[in-house]
Amino acid sequence: MTHALNQYLYDAYGGFSDRRYKKLVFDRPIAVDQHDRDGGGINQSVHVLIWVNVHDNDEISITFSGNVPRSNQVNALIGRLRRIKVDATAVDIVRQLAAEARQVPVPRDNKSLYYARHEVGEDLERLAAHLARYLGVP
DSSP: OOOHHHHHHHHHHTSOSSTTOOSOOTTOOEEOSSOOGGGSOOOTTTOEEEEEEEETTTEEEEEEEESOOOOHHHHHHHHHTSSEEOSHHHHHHHHHHHHHHHHSOOOTTOHHHHHHHHHHHHHHHHHHHHHHHHHTOO
């Protein structure tokens, strides 16, 4: 068991979601979205919260909450990220999910989804970049 990936993401995102946790342990959620959780409540009917949990053996799971853009392709990719070994394939899946989330059609009466799908795309692209940097792959 190694904490290298856990330490990398912990440092990249400024710690665990729950700031009370200071000791580096597996399976503590790290917020990978852009929202300031210290500044008060986050309107999940508009925004999407994204967490990554690092498990032993460099496996991660990614969890979404809130106004998640949905399509068959997005749902399938999210399913593949429930628990996955961090390798170049995982980076590609995160990048695909970012691209697919941005393409989800937005009904005219749901402007919040328009913003959410772009936020999700940006957040996942940033996560993919961190994972690629950790692995040393493009």
